[in-house]
Amino acid sequence: MAGGIYHVYARGAVKQTVFLDNRDRRTYLVRLRSVTERLSWSCLSYCLLGNHMHMLIETPEPNLARGMHLLHGSYAQWFNKRHAKSGHVFEKRYDAKPIETDAQFWVTVRYIDRNPVEAALCSRPADWPWGSHASIAQGASPPAVDVPRLLSYFAPMGGDPLRQYLDFVTADVERG
Numbered sequence: 293m294a295g296g297i298y299h300v301y302a303r304g305a306v307k308q309t310v311f312l313d314n315r316d317r318r319t320y321l322v323r324l325r326s327v328t329e330r331l332s333w334s335c336l337s338y339c340l341l342g343n344h345m346h347m348l349i350e351t352p353e354p355n356l357a358r359g360m361h362l363l364h365g366s367y368a369q370w371f372n373k374r375h376a377k378s379g380h381v382f383e384k385r386y387d388a389k390p391i392e393t394d395a396q397f398w399v400t401v402r403y404i405d406r407n408p409v410e411a412a413l414c415s416r417p418a419d420w421p422w423g424s425h426a427s428i429a430q431g432a433s434p435p436a437v438d439v440p441r442l443l444s445y446f447a448p449m450g451g452d453p454l455r456q457y458l459d460f461v462t463a464d465v466e467r468g
Contacts, residue, residue, distance in 0.1 A: 295351045297336070297391040299400045302364065303344040305380040311340055312375065317422050320345075320367055325436035327363045331355050334438040336445075337404045339423035341411060346404040348391070350441065360386045397445050398460060405461045417461055425461060428454075 304310040311317045317340050324347070328335050334350040349356065368381035391397050408420035418429040427434035428442075443453035446460070 295353050295355075297348065297350045297397065298356055298388040299391060299404070300347045300349050300356070300360065300386055300388045301344060302386040303383045305383045307343050307383075308381075309342045310344070310371070310381055311342060311422070316371065316374075319370060321435040323363055323367050323370075327359045328436050328438075330362070331359045333359060334441045335424075335436045336438060336442040337401050337424050338434075338437065339404050339407045339420070339425075341408060341413070341422070346407055348397075348400055348404060349388075350438075356388060357385075360388075394445065394448060401442070401445075401457070402461050429458060 302310075311320065320340060321338075324335060324338065327333065328349075332352055333355075335347060336350060337346075337348040339346045349359075351359070364382055364386065371381050372378055389400075391400055405417045405423055405425035408414050408423060409417055414420045417423065417425045420426055424434040424437045428437070428439060433439050443457055446453040446456040449456040449460075
């Protein structure tokens with residue numbers, strides 16, 4: 293795939309859990325950071341759930357396939373070794389949808405950040421510790437995320453980009 297912005301997602305093989313505990317999640321995020329640095333990606337959002345994950349990735353070069361192979365290949369080997377398993381960890385390579393407009397970008401960020409709320413794992417996006425939104429909402433930079441680049445996409449809305457991002461993601465959720 294050519295350079296661009298992609299909503300990347302993958303599910304566990306036969307819908308199995310791919311993050312059994314917090315160590316698995318931390319290891320995945322360390323590997324994500326390594327791949328983003330190595331391939332000059334900007335990770336703009338992520339959410340790790342039990343049996344799947346979502347990311348918003350900007351690739352300046354056409355290297356999404358290479359990076360996902362590095363990320364998921366190394367994670368799967370580590371996961372299988374750690375948990376005494378064998379075979380595929382992820383259902384298939386991954387899926388990726390190109391993001392072509394600002395509106396599509398905003399909706400995708402909201403979808404990723406709100407995924408644990410929609411799955412009834414928490415009541416607010418900021419309550420899910422394994423999504424990038426929680427750290428951003430607390431004023432921190434989540435592992436592997438290029439927060440200034442993320443917020444640059446909310447600048448066209450006017451006003452403070454951080455406030456625009458937070459309000460956009462939480463609209464209609466925070467009010468219950």
